[in-house]
Amino acid sequence: MASTPVSRRGMLRGGAALAAATPLMAHAQTPSTGPQRNIGAGMIPVELTVNGREVHLQLDPRTTLLDALREHLHLTGTKKGCDQGQCGACTVIVEGRRINSCLTLAVMHDGDKVTTIEGLGTPDRLHPMQKAFIAHDGYQCGYCTPGQICSAVAVLDEIRAGIPSHATADLDAVAMSDAELRERMSGNICRCAAYPNIIAAMRDVAGEAKA
Amino acid sequence: MKPFTYERATSVETAAKAAGSMQGARFIAGGTNLLDLMKLQIETPTHLIDVNHLGLDRIEQTEDGGLRIGALVRNTDLAADKRVRRDYAVLSRALVAGASGQLRNKATTAGNLLQRTRCPYFYDTRMPCNKRQPGSGCGALKGMSRSLAILGVSDACIAQHPSDMAVAMRLLDARVDTVDAGGAARSIPIADFHLLPGDTPHRETALKPGEIITSVTLPKPLGGTHVYRKVRDRASYAFALVSVAAVFGRDGRAHFAFGGIGTKPWRVEAADAAAKAGAKAVAEAALAGARTTEHNDFKKLLVERTLASVFRQQEARA
Numbered sequence: 001m002a003s004t005p006v007s008r009r010g011m012l013r014g015g016a017a018l019a020a021a022t023p024l025m026a027h028a029q030t031p032s033t034g035p036q037r038n039i040g041a042g043m044i045p046v047e048l049t050v051n052g053r054e055v056h057l058q059l060d061p062r063t064t065l066l067d068a069l070r071e072h073l074h075l076t077g078t079k080k081g082c083d084q085g086q087c088g089a090c091t092v093i094v095e096g097r098r099i100n101s102c103l104t105l106a107v108m109h110d111g112d113k114v115t116t117i118e119g120l121g122t123p124d125r126l127h128p129m130q131k132a133f134i135a136h137d138g139y140q141c142g143y144c145t146p147g148q149i150c151s152a153v154a155v156l157d158e159i160r161a162g163i164p165s166h167a168t169a170d171l172d173a174v175a176m177s178d179a180e181l182r183e184r185m186s187g188n189i190c191r192c193a194a195y196p197n198i199i200a201a202m203r204d205v206a207g208e209a210k211a
Numbered sequence: 212m213k214p215f216t217y218e219r220a221t222s223v224e225t226a227a228k229a230a231g232s233m234q235g236a237r238f239i240a241g242g243t244n245l246l247d248l249m250k251l252q253i254e255t256p257t258h259l260i261d262v263n264h265l266g267l268d269r270i271e272q273t274e275d276g277g278l279r280i281g282a283l284v285r286n287t288d289l290a291a292d293k294r295v296r297r298d299y300a301v302l303s304r305a306l307v308a309g310a311s312g313q314l315r316n317k318a319t320t321a322g323n324l325l326q327r328t329r330c331p332y333f334y335d336t337r338m339p340c341n342k343r344q345p346g347s348g349c350g351a352l353k354g355m356s357r358s359l360a361i362l363g364v365s366d367a368c369i370a371q372h373p374s375d376m377a378v379a380m381r382l383l384d385a386r387v388d389t390v391d392a393g394g395a396a397r398s399i400p401i402a403d404f405h406l407l408p409g410d411t412p413h414r415e416t417a418l419k420p421g422e423i424i425t426s427v428t429l430p431k432p433l434g435g436t437h438v439y440r441k442v443r444d445r446a447s448y449a450f451a452l453v454s455v456a457a458v459f460g461r462d463g464r465a466h467f468a469f470g471g472i473g474t475k476p477w478r479v480e481a482a483d484a485a486a487k488a489g490a491k492a493v494a495e496a497a498l499a500g501a502r503t504t505e506h507n508d509f510k511k512l513l514v515e516r517t518l519a520s521v522f523r524q525q526e527a528r529a
Contacts, residue, residue, distance in 0.1 A: 187311025
């Protein structure tokens with residue numbers, strides 16, 4: 001993929017940078033109504049380990065983890081859907097836990113390990129959950145899929161760790177079931193309604209891991 | 212988002228002092244509610260104090276057999292804690308009934324107590340809202356009020372408190388432990404922590420400027436059977452229309468608290484006293500003073516029916 005001379009994404013990226021230049025300059029000319037104190041004002045250095053690679057960024061503190069991944073590191077697998085924590089398209093795994101990357105600031109994650117869909121597997125070496133989504137047709141348009149897969153991988157870990165959910169009958173006996181999977185995936189919306197196939201894919205991976 | 216400066220706090224005392232001395236400063240922990248509101252410019256802090264590294268993430272036994280829950284304990288970890296599942300199951304149940312798995316991984320104990328209403332007029336900056344913009348009026352009173360509160364309301368505000376966790380905390384008579392900007396510690400009963408809107412709905416808690424929550428303390432376990440029943444428009448990941456937290460003792464005594472119907476987590480002593488008379492009597496006591504709109508009047512009957520379902524489940528167990 002990296003060897004493709006001109007990709008659609010590359011074109012879009014260039015276009016977005018040009019488009020962004022004008023409003024940024026306009027903003028710089030407006031009078032400052034900034035904070036009274038300037039502790040940590042301006043750009044802040046942030047160090048992350050993303051998919052096993054250490055990265056160093058200088059970020060406006062307003063940058064969400066999602067925007068840091070997409071706009072600064074160009075890892076566009078993680079998607080921006082609602083940008084308010086309702087759809088789950090931005091789900092990534094931080095320090096082993098799935099979170100909405102749209103609802104957290106990158107500066108709050110200085111020193112953290114982040115895994116995105118690109119870090120779970122590659123087209124040549126798919127993660128078992130990626131393989132299962134393909135085998136079970138766990139998507140149609142695919143926009144929510146990276147978030148669904150990151151969430152699905154973390155959900156299986158949560159069940160194995162005995163973390164209860166709203167579908168858990170006995171709080172001390174968390175077990176794999178379709179009801180558990182459906183409840184735990186409620187933070188990932190799929191407009192194409194691929195839900196039954198997503199559950200089938202997850203059940204498949206959960207079964208394999210047990211064997 | 213409006214521009215802001217950012218710092219990582221290194222101690223509770225310095226964090227409280229910084230927040231107390233700087234107008235427009237806010238603490239950020241999980242951030243799942245605050246950042247959402249900052250994107251909409253409903254919250255416009257000029258300075259964020261990141262408290263995530265203060266080490267307030269432990270759950271410890273207290274001397275009198277209770278549990279001290281660090282302010283930064285994530286909702287997932289609190290729900291999964293062995294002692295909470297065993298001795299305070301109503302709290303585990305309330306936590307897992309709230310939000311999504313992703314949000315519970317980030318949201319903290321203190322942040323959950325401080326989360327702000329989901330009243331649509333609070334969220335829509337083109338609408339009047341006394342909570343968001345004091346003195347601008349209330350769009351909800353004569354507007355779309357189906358999800359909103361029927362207890363503790365005023366002519367200025369009928370916004371419902373959105374938390375599930377806080378309802379269980381209210382039932383358990385938790386105390387909110389804080390340190391203020393001058394370094395003084397105090398412990399606030401949860402009944403006094405959330406304020407009724409009155410004519411100042413923008414004032415939501417008893418916290419003073421700069422005061423930081425360090426932990427929430429639960430008294431020793433009540434025993435009995437713990438239930439959290441939540442009624443909502445979707446089976447998962449939706450705010451409560453009505454929720455009932457209940458603990459049934461072996462002696463027929465019971466305790467109740469309610470979500471989705473109050474401007475704060477709702478509890479009435481008289482409702483507990485009516486337990487032996489059944490669901491209808493408990494509902495009547497809990498709903499004393501209710502003031503409804505044509506859109507949310509249904510909540511009164513829904514409270515009674517949710518209680519009836521909780522009682523039936525309890526009778527089936529006994």
